[in-house]
Amino acid sequence: MNVWLLGGSCGSAQGIAAEEDTMDSRTGFEQDRDYATSGHGEGLKLEPCFQTDSLLPSSNASLIPQFLSHTVIGRNLDPTILFPSSQAVALPHDYKCGACPGEEVQAPAFPRTCAPGPVPCAGDGDQLSNQHPRDQLSNQHPRDQLSDQHVRAKRARVESIIQGMSLPPTPQAFDTNLEAALRHERERGAEMPQESKRKPRVPQQGVGAVGRVAPTGGSSHAKGCQQLKEQLCFLEQQLRWLQEKFYQVCDSEDAAQTQEDTEKVQPLPGKPKDRLNKDSATATSNPRKAPLRGSVLEVHGLEEAEDRGDTGGLPSAVSVLSQALKHELAVVTSQVVDSVLKTVWPKADSHSQKQHHSLLMLGPDARREYSAGGKCRKPLAKPSPMNAPGSLGSPQAGVLTGALGKSLGSYAGSFSSRGVRKSSRIPTVGYSLGSATPVQDSQLLSQLLGYGQHSLWGSDSRESPSLERGCPEPLNLHWGTVKLRSSTVRQQQHHPLPLSPANRESLALQPAGRDGLVLRDMPSSGFAMCRLSLTPRQMQEALTPGHLKKAKLMFFFTRYPSSTLLKTYFLDVQFSRCITSQLIKWFSNFREFYYIQVEKFARQALLEGVVDACTLQVSRDSELFRALNMHYNKGNDFEVPGRFLEVASLTLQEFFSAVRAGKDADPSWKKPIYKIISKLDSDIPEGFKAAGCSQELLHS
DNA sequence: CCACGCCCTG
DNA sequence: CAGGGCGTGG
Numbered sequence: 001m002n003v004w005l006l007g008g009s010c011g012s013a014q015g016i017a018a019e020e021d022t023m024d025s026r027t028g029f030e031q032d033r034d035y036a037t038s039g040h041g042e043g044l045k046l047e048p049c050f051q052t053d054s055l056l057p058s059s060n061a062s063l064i065p066q067f068l069s070h071t072v073i074g075r076n077l078d079p080t081i082l083f084p085s086s087q088a089v090a091l092p093h094d095y096k097c098g099a100c101p102g103e104e105v106q107a108p109a110f111p112r113t114c115a116p117g118p119v120p121c122a123g124d125g126d127q128l129s130n131q132h133p134r135d136q137l138s139n140q141h142p143r144d145q146l147s148d149q150h151v152r153a154k155r156a157r158v159e160s161i162i163q164g165m166s167l168p169p170t171p172q173a174f175d176t177n178l179e180a181a182l183r184h185e186r187e188r189g190a191e192m193p194q195e196s197k198r199k200p201r202v203p204q205q206g207v208g209a210v211g212r213v214a215p216t217g218g219s220s221h222a223k224g225c226q227q228l229k230e231q232l233c234f235l236e237q238q239l240r241w242l243q244e245k246f247y248q249v250c251d252s253e254d255a256a257q258t259q260e261d262t263e264k265v266q267p268l269p270g271k272p273k274d275r276l277n278k279d280s281a282t283a284t285s286n287p288r289k290a291p292l293r294g295s296v297l298e299v300h301g302l303e304e305a306e307d308r309g310d311t312g313g314l315p316s317a318v319s320v321l322s323q324a325l326k327h328e329l330a331v332v333t334s335q336v337v338d339s340v341l342k343t344v345w346p347k348a349d350s351h352s353q354k355q356h357h358s359l360l361m362l363g364p365d366a367r368r369e370y371s372a373g374g375k376c377r378k379p380l381a382k383p384s385p386m387n388a389p390g391s392l393g394s395p396q397a398g399v400l401t402g403a404l405g406k407s408l409g410s411y412a413g414s415f416s417s418r419g420v421r422k423s424s425r426i427p428t429v430g431y432s433l434g435s436a437t438p439v440q441d442s443q444l445l446s447q448l449l450g451y452g453q454h455s456l457w458g459s460d461s462r463e464s465p466s467l468e469r470g471c472p473e474p475l476n477l478h479w480g481t482v483k484l485r486s487s488t489v490r491q492q493q494h495h496p497l498p499l500s501p502a503n504r505e506s507l508a509l510q511p512a513g514r515d516g517l518v519l520r521d522m523p524s525s526g527f528a529m530c531r532l533s534l535t536p537r538q539m540q541e542a543l544t545p546g547h548l549k550k551a552k553l554m555f556f557f558t559r560y561p562s563s564t565l566l567k568t569y570f571l572d573v574q575f576s577r578c579i580t581s582q583l584i585k586w587f588s589n590f591r592e593f594y595y596i597q598v599e600k601f602a603r604q605a606l607l608e609g610v611v612d613a614c615t616l617q618v619s620r621d622s623e624l625f626r627a628l629n630m631h632y633n634k635g636n637d638f639e640v641p642g643r644f645l646e647v648a649s650l651t652l653q654e655f656f657s658a659v660r661a662g663k664d665a666d667p668s669w670k671k672p673i674y675k676i677i678s679k680l681d682s683d684i685p686e687g688f689k690a691a692g693c694s695q696e697l698l699h700s
Numbered sequence: 701c702c703a704c705g706c707c708c709t710g
Numbered sequence: 711c712a713g714g715g716c717g718t719g720g
Contacts (some may be wrong), residue, residue: 585711
C-alpha cells in the first residue's frame with residue numbers, strides 16, 4: 001500500500017487507509033472469480049425431494065411464495081401434499097395461530113439470520129411461522145378465521161389419517177433434502193412441549209440448529225446455490241423484519257391483530273450472529289466468503305437449469321434459478337411493503353403505491369415531484385468511521401431500528417427533499433390511519449424499509465458529522481454548502497406515475513414472453529400480483545438506459561463491482577455472458593472516465609503549485625466533483641454519498657503524489673493507484689436492488 | 701479457455 | 711459508450 005501518501009497527515013487519507021485495513025479485502029483486481037470455491041453442500045442436488053415443478057420458475061408461479069410456504073413460513077402448507085408422512089405438527093400451531101387471544105406476541109429484538117444447517121432456507125419446523133405471510137399481512141376477519149380453523153381442523157384429521165397410512169420414507173435417502181430436514185425438525189418438535197416448538201424467544205440465530213452440520217460436498221453447483229441461499233435468507237429476513245416492525249407499529253393500535261403473527265416468523269436457524277451485519281452485506285457484495293451449504297435450492301436449481309441455459313460464472317442452471325429467485329424475492333418484498341401499507345392505510349392504497357414507488361426509485365428528478373426516499377443506508381458489513389453519510393450500519397439494523405415503534409419517530413425528518421424532512425414525527429402508536437399524510441406515508445414506509453436516517457436526495461445534505469469523525473481534516477468543510485437540487489422545496493404532492501395502477505396491473509397480466517423486453521413496472525404491481533397470483537417474470541434480456549443510469553449511480557459506491565455483485569443488483573435482468581460483459585464494460589468505462597478526470601485535476605493542481613497532497617480534497621463544489629457528478633449523475637437528482645468524495649479525494653491525492661514524484665514515467669504507474677482505489681468500494685444501498693429500480697430511474 | 705481489466709479508438 | 715487488442719490470472 002502506498003505509504004508515502006497514506007502516511008501523510010491527511011485526515012481523510014488516514015481514515016480511508018484505516019478502513020482499508022479493516023475492510024474485507026477485495027484484493028485489488030483479483031476479482032471474485034473464485035468467490036465460491038468452497039465446496040460444501042454438494043451431493044444432494046440431484047435428488048429432488050419433491051416435484052420440482054412446484055418450485056421452479058417454469059411453473060410460472062411465484063417462486064418465493066412457494067419457497068416460503070413450502071419451507072420457511074409455510075405453516076399452512078398442507079403437509080399431505082409434500083409430506084405424506086408428516087406428523088401433523090402444524091396442527092397445534094394452526095390452532096394457536098388463529099385469533100387465539102392467549103397467544104403472546106413475540107417480538108424479536110433483531111432479525112434472524114440464515115440457517116447454516118443443511119436446509120437453511122427451509123427453516124426448522126419448530127421455528128416456522130404459524131401463519132402464512134399473506135395471512136399475516138392481511139387483516140383477517142373473524143369470519144375468515146373461523147373458516148380457517150375449520151379448514152385446519154379438517155386438514156388435521158386428514159393428516160392424521162394419512163399419517164397412519166403412509167410409510168416413512170427411507171431416512172438415508174432423504175437426508176440431504178428438504179423433506180428430511182423438515183422431518184427431522186418435526187421429530188424434534190414432537191419431543192418438545194408445544195410451546196417450545198415455536199421459535200425461540202430470543203432470536204439468537206438458530207440456537208436450536210446451530211449444531212447441525214451442513215451436508216458436505218464440493219460441486220461447483222453448490223457455490224451458486226449457497227449464494228442463492230444467502231441472498232434468499234437475507235431477503236427473507238428483511239421481509240420478516242418488515243412484518244415484525246409493522247406489527248410493532250400497530251401493536252397498540254390493534255392488539256388483537258398483532259398477536260397472531262409476527263413473531264412466529266421463524267428465524268432461520270443457524271447462522272452466526274454476526275452474519276446479520278456482516279453477511280448481509282458481504283453475502284451480496286462478497287459472495288465468495290459465503291460458505292456453502294446444501295439445500296433444496298440446489299436440488300431444484302439444477303434441473304431447471306439445463307433448460308434455460310446460461311450464464312457466466314455460475315452453473316447455468318443455478319444462475320437461472322438465481323435470477324428467478326432474486327427477482328422473486330425482490331417482488332415479494334415489494335408486496336409485503338404494499339400489504340403493510342395497505343393495512344395501515346386501507347384507504348390510501350393508491351397513495352401507498354405511489355409512495356412505494358417513489359421509494360423504490362432512486363432518482364426523482366426535478367421534473368417529478370414525488371420524491372424518493374433515498375436510502376443511503378449502507379449495509380455495511382464492517383462498521384467504519386468512514387462510512388458514507390447516511391450509512392446506518394448493517395442493513396438489518398437500519399431496517400429494524402427504522403421501523404421499531406420506538407424509533408419510528410426518531411428518524412422522522414431524515415427524508416429531506418420534498419419537504420418530507422420537516423414533517424412531524426410519526427406517532428409511535430395510535431396514529432390516525434385516515435389522517436396519514438403523504439409525508440407520513442413516506443416516512444413510515446421508508447422507515448419500514450429502513451431508509452431512514454439519510455436521504456440521498458436530501459436537500460439538506462449535510463453529512464452527519466459523526467460519520468466523519470475519523471477525519472480530523474476539514475474534509476467536509478464544504479459539505480452542506482452545496483445544494484444538489486435546485487428545487488428542494490417540493491410539495492408533498494405526488495405526481496402520477498408513468499403507469500397508473502390500472503395500467504400496471506394490466507401490464508402485469510401480459511405474458512412475459514422471452515422476447516419481451518417490455519419495461520414492466522414491477523415495484524408497484526405488488527398488489528396486483530398478489531391478488532392475481534401473477535408471477536413477475538419480466539426479466540429483461542437487454543440492458544436499458546435505466547440500467548445504465550443505475551449503474552452510474554452505483555459507481556458512486558463501487559468502482560470495481562464483481563459480476564456477482566452486479567447480478568445481485570440487477571435483478572430484473574436476465575444475465576447472460578453478454579449482459580455481464582456489458583455491465584462490466586460499463587464500469588470499466590466509468591473508471592476510465594473517473595481516473596482521467598482525477599488525473600487531470602491532479603496535474604492541474606500540481607501546476608497550480610499545490611504542495612501538500614492533503615490539501616486536495618474533493619468537495620461537492622469542486623470542479624472535479626462537478627465533472628464527475630455531471631457524468632454519473634447528470635440529473636443531479638441523486639445525492640452523492642460522502643464516501644465517494646472521500647474516495648475521490650484520495651484518488652486525487654494519489655495521482656497528485658504520483659505525478660509529483662514523477663512516477664508517471666512508468667508505463668504502469670497508475671496500477672498502484674488502481675489497486676488502492678479498488679479497495680475502497682463500499683456497499684451499495686439495498687435500494688438499488690429494488691425491483692423496478694432501473695425502470696424508475698428512467699423516468700426520473 | 702475464460703473472465704477481467706486496461707488501453708486505445710471511433 | 712462500444713469494440714477490439716492485449717495482458718494477466720485461474
